[in-house]
Amino acid sequence: xxxxxxxxxxxxxxxxxxxxxxxxxxxxxxxxxxxxxxxxxxxxxxxxxxxxxxxxxxxxxxxxxxxxxxxxxxxxxxxxxxxxxxxxxxxxxxxxxxxxxxxxxxxxxxxxxxxxxxxxxxxxxxxxxxxxxxxxxxxxxxxxxxxxxxxxxxxxxxxxxxxxxxxxxxxxxxxxxxxxxxxxxxxxxxxxxxxxxxxxxxxxxxxxxxxxxxxxxxxxxxxxxxxxxxxxxxxxxxxxxxxxxxxxxxxxxxxxxxxxxxxxxxxxxxxxxxxxxxxxxxxxxxxxxxxxxxxxxxxxxxxxxxxxxxxxxxxxxxxxxxxxxxxxxxxxxxxxxxxxxxxxxxxxxxxxxxxxxxxxxxxxxxxxxxxxxx
Ligand SMILES: CC(C)(COP(=O)(O)OP(=O)(O)OC[C@H]1O[C@@H](n2cnc3c(N)ncnc32)[C@H](O)[C@@H]1OP(=O)(O)O)[C@@H](O)C(=O)NCCC(=O)NCCS
Numbered sequence: 411x412x413x414x415x416x417x418x419x420x421x422x423x424x425x426x427x428x429x430x431x432x433x434x435x436x437x438x439x440x441x442x443x444x445x446x447x448x449x450x451x452x453x454x455x456x457x458x459x460x461x462x463x464x465x466x467x468x469x470x471x472x473x474x475x476x477x478x479x480x481x482x483x484x485x486x487x488x489x490x491x492x493x494x495x496x497x498x499x500x501x502x503x504x505x506x507x508x509x510x511x512x513x514x515x516x517x518x519x520x521x522x523x524x525x526x527x528x529x530x531x532x533x534x535x536x537x538x539x540x541x542x543x544x545x546x547x548x549x550x551x552x553x554x555x556x557x558x559x560x561x562x563x564x565x566x567x568x569x570x571x572x573x574x575x576x577x578x579x580x581x582x583x584x585x586x587x588x589x590x591x592x593x594x595x596x597x598x599x600x601x602x603x604x605x606x607x608x609x610x611x612x613x614x615x616x617x618x619x620x621x622x623x624x625x626x627x628x629x630x631x632x633x634x635x636x637x638x639x640x641x642x643x644x645x646x647x648x649x650x651x652x653x654x655x656x657x658x659x660x661x662x663x664x665x666x667x668x669x670x671x672x673x674x675x676x677x678x679x680x681x682x683x684x685x686x687x688x689x690x691x692x693x694x695x696x697x698x699x700x701x702x703x704x705x706x707x708x709x710x711x712x713x714x715x716x717x718x719x720x721x722x723x724x725x726x727x728x729x730x731x732x733x734x735x736x737x738x739x740x741x742x743x744x745x746x747x748x749x750x751x752x753x754x755x756x757x758x759x760x761x762x763x764x765x766x767x768x769x770x771x772x773x774x775x776x777x778x779x780x781x782x783x784x
């Protein structure tokens with residue numbers, strides 16, 4: 411439920427450093443210099459050939475805009491573009507993206523972020539980056555300036571997905587581009603064999619305050635999220651998502667280690683959303699004292715909350731426990747004068763979608779998640 415850019419940053423850095431030498435073998439030079447450079451050492455032949463074909467393709471078909479390796483650029487060149495992107499995150503999702511933008515800019519200056527830029531008349535008008543997480547690649551983000559030519563985003567994504575699919579040891583690629591409307595990025599991913607999962611960005615205005623009546627809890631209690639909840643929480647996530655569509659989209663849900671990584675990323679790392687302990691709860695079984703469910707909420711703007719996780723063990727569903735956690739979360743946000751609560755949910759997860767609709771959430775946007783396995 412965390413935006414891809416955020417997830418990518420939080421989860422991929424160690425692996426990113428690990429893989430960087432492999433990627434560093436291939437670099438594109440600006441076309442004005444009249445060459446595409448292949449250092450050769452360590453570059454698989456297939457990758458080199460592909461890059462050559464791309465370069466020729468660009469020279470012939472797309473003269474005005476060049477696609478260049480992201481690591482040729484730093485924060486100064488990308489800042490105007492990222493500020494334009496931050497404005498859009500605010501408009502489309504009530505999300506304060508500035509801290510994430512600053513984080514990306516820092517990474518750009520460190521030259522450790524693999525990806526591509528689109529350059530027109532010496533100005534960066536688009537970018538896309540990715541990270542490596544073990545044998546998985548995560549497309550972190552793609553954004554193009556409003557004034558740039560149509561189809562530029564697709565070109566950037568073509569480069570990113572092709573690079574990832576040709577990276578040795580990469581067997582899975584995940585992408586969730588929240589900022590882009592469903593359908594708008596399909597061609598780049600569909601042509602490369604990705605599966606598509608439409609997802610909803612839902613929102614609940616908190617002014618006037620919504621009326622949510624919490625059910626009376628019998629045999630359970632709600633408790634604020636605490637440090638000792640990581641391990642039991644990871645267990646709940648893995649069991650809650652067994653055979654679930656969301657574990658096809660995010661493979662972290664399939665193991666305890668992955669679920670722990672997910673929780674760590676949500677709770678411990680700041681960025682595009684800061685974990686908000688006051689509105690995050692676990693459900694505890696009164697007799698066994700076991701954690702059977704959780705709702706985690708982050709702050710994505712001073713006055714906007716975002717539910718990053720809600721799940722219950724299968725045997726404790728349909729007793730109103732999710733509604734009870736949501737009511738407690740809302741109470742906490744309302745007490746602190748928040749104005750909105752949002753979340754993302756996979757369209758095919760109809761139980762959850764219907765629950766959110768009954769709670770008063772409405773769909774503000776539809777975007778796509780993509781997964782490739784090779
Ligand atoms: C989605 C999920 C969190 C819902 O949890 P839940 O505790 O079953 O939800 P609730 O019981 O609060 O509400 C679900 C519905 O169950 C039914 N229900 C609630 N109490 C009930 C009872 N005593 N008897 C029968 N049905 C009941 C109602 O239809 C209720 O909706 P309503 O209260 O709005 O009318 C849970 O199904 C889950 O963990 N799914 C897997 C993970 C997931 O999909 N998470 C969401 C990702 S976005």
